[in-house]
Amino acid sequence: MRRLNLYWLLLVLLLAGCSSDGSNVTVQTNGMRFVQERVEVKAGEAVTLHVVNRDGYAHGFDLDEFDIHMPLAADETREIVITPEHPGVYTFYCGAPGHKAAGMTGTLVVTP
Numbered sequence: 001m002r003r004l005n006l007y008w009l010l011l012v013l014l015l016a017g018c019s020s021d022g023s024n025v026t027v028q029t030n031g032m033r034f035v036q037e038r039v040e041v042k043a044g045e046a047v048t049l050h051v052v053n054r055d056g057y058a059h060g061f062d063l064d065e066f067d068i069h070m071p072l073a074a075d076e077t078r079e080i081v082i083t084p085e086h087p088g089v090y091t092f093y094c095g096a097p098g099h100k101a102a103g104m105t106g107t108l109v110v111t112p
């Protein structure tokens with residue numbers, strides 16, 4: 001019975017992950033870079049950014065134009081909801097000292 005519940009949970013998680021409404025975006029770290037270097041979202045639609053630090057040391061997720069400066073402890077996942085108003089190309093980066101200079105940046109593309 002417990003095993004059945006686990007399968008249900010996995011199924012629900014799987015379906016949630018497959019939702020194509022574009023309202024969830026995951027950005028993961030991998031050393032001195034973001035795995036998703038380019039993220040596309042739609043203007044005027046709320047989107048939840050799931051920022052996953054997979055490394056054993058601190059990172060950050062910084063997006064100046066949206067006033068986001070979110071430190072991430074080792075192995076920490078944090079979420080933030082944004083509703084981009086203006087189409088454009090924005091740069092996000094890791095605010096930990098030296099990481100941006102080392103190339104830990106990415107691009108957020110807001111489509112009309």
Ligand SMILES: [Cu+2]
Nearest residue numbers: 059094096099
């Ligand atoms: Cu970093």
